Amino acid sequence: MTNLSRRDALGSIALGVAATAAAPVEAVAQTGPAAMAPAFSGGHKPKPLGFDPTKLTGISEKLIRSHWENNYQGSVKALNMVEGRLGAAMADRDLPPVIYGDLKREELHRTGSVILHELYFEQLGGNGQAVGAIRDALARSHGSFEAWEAEFRRTAMALAGGSGWCILAYNHYTKSLHNYWAWDHTNGPITGVPLLVLDMYEHAFAIDYGAAAAKYVDAFMHNIDWAVVNARFGAAIAT
Ligand SMILES: [Fe+2]
Numbered sequence: 542m543t544n545l546s547r548r549d550a551l552g553s554i555a556l557g558v559a560a561t562a563a564a565p566v567e568a569v570a571q572t573g574p575a576a577m578a579p580a581f582s583g584g585h586k587p588k589p590l591g592f593d594p595t596k597l598t599g600i601s602e603k604l605i606r607s608h609w610e611n612n613y614q615g616s617v618k619a620l621n622m623v624e625g626r627l628g629a630a631m632a633d634r635d636l637p638p639v640i641y642g643d644l645k646r647e648e649l650h651r652t653g654s655v656i657l658h659e660l661y662f663e664q665l666g667g668n669g670q671a672v673g674a675i676r677d678a679l680a681r682s683h684g685s686f687e688a689w690e691a692e693f694r695r696t697a698m699a700l701a702g703g704s705g706w707c708i709l710a711y712n713h714y715t716k717s718l719h720n721y722w723a724w725d726h727t728n729g730p731i732t733g734v735p736l737l738v739l740d741m742y743e744h745a746f747a748i749d750y751g752a753a754a755a756k757y758v759d760a761f762m763h764n765i766d767w768a769v770v771n772a773r774f775g776a777a778i779a780t
Contacts, residue, residue: 550606559632559685561637569732576611578628580624580627580628581624581628582624583621583623583625584621584749585617585620585621585624585722586760587609587613587614587617588659588662588663590605590609591664591666592665592666593638593666594606597665597764598669598763599749599756599760599763600749600757600760600764601749601761603748603749604745605662607744608658608693608744608745609658610742611660611744611746612658612742612744613654613655613659613662614655616655616658617655618703619647620648620652620654620655623647623648623651624648625645625646626644627644627648627742630644636741641668644680648724648774649675649727650726650727651726651778652726653725653726653727653729654726656741657738660735661738661739661740663766664737664765664766664769664770665764665766666764667764667765667766667769668763668764668766669762669763669765669767669768670767671686671765671767672767672771673767673771674774674775675736675770675771675774676767676771678718679709682719689718689720692720693707693709693737693739694758694762697741697754697758698723698755700724700741701714701720701754701755703724704724704725704741704742704743705722705724705725705728705741706723706725706726706729706738706740706741707721707722707723707737707738707739707741708720708721708723708729708730708733708737708738708739709735709738709770710729710730710733710735710736711736711777712730712732712734713734713777713780714731714732719733725751734776734777735772735773736770736771736773736774736777737765739761741754
């Protein structure tokens with residue numbers, strides 16, 4: 542949000558998301574059809590939690606609600622704002638590339654944040670017991686399921702003390718499963734489809750665990766809904 546505030550101060554782009562999304566015909570005539578194009582619609586809406594946040598094991602309702610309301614919802618709002626300003630910028634040919642680059646970088650950053658957080662919350666609420674084809678596939682790809690889990694935890698802990706995401710992904714190019722280290726919302730595996738994502742930003746665990754990231758990783762593993770992960774795997778290998 543700091544970057545957005547700084548860009549706001551630049552004052553170089555006046556139009557916000559509300560004006561863009563609801564632009565009347567007259568406004569479209571002035572700013573061009575690109576202002577209404579889907580790429581700049583700024584119409585993302587936060588997805589509600591699909592589980593009861595009071596029922597997780599070792600992760601408090603307070604933490605989940607703070608994460609959902611402040612971090613995830615904040616990124617949804619920021620993405621909508623950035624898309625609206627990009628739409629407005631289509632009519633501003635004099636906008637310096639360096640300013641446009643700031644918006645494009647923030648578009649990438651916020652898009653990653655929104656998607657990863659939606660995947661994160663969607664896969665919680667389970668009992669942590671791996672099921673289905675994904676369990677067998679991980680056992681084949683890593684020697685055993687236990688070996689995969691150990692490597693996933695090790696990858697996650699490599700981000701502890703900093704920030705980022707630990708991502709189990711199916712890589713379409715290599716046709717293989719890997720645990721990837723992603724240092725921020727933009728640092729995803731090329732051609733990788735995220736199957737299981739672990740938020741290692743401190744906002745994901747500090748309320749409950751302070752800096753004790755390993756205890757948070759333990760709690761996370763106990764709350765995975767593997768049916769969701771298995772469905773993602775099925776969809777990934779089918780395409
Ligand atoms: Fe987060």
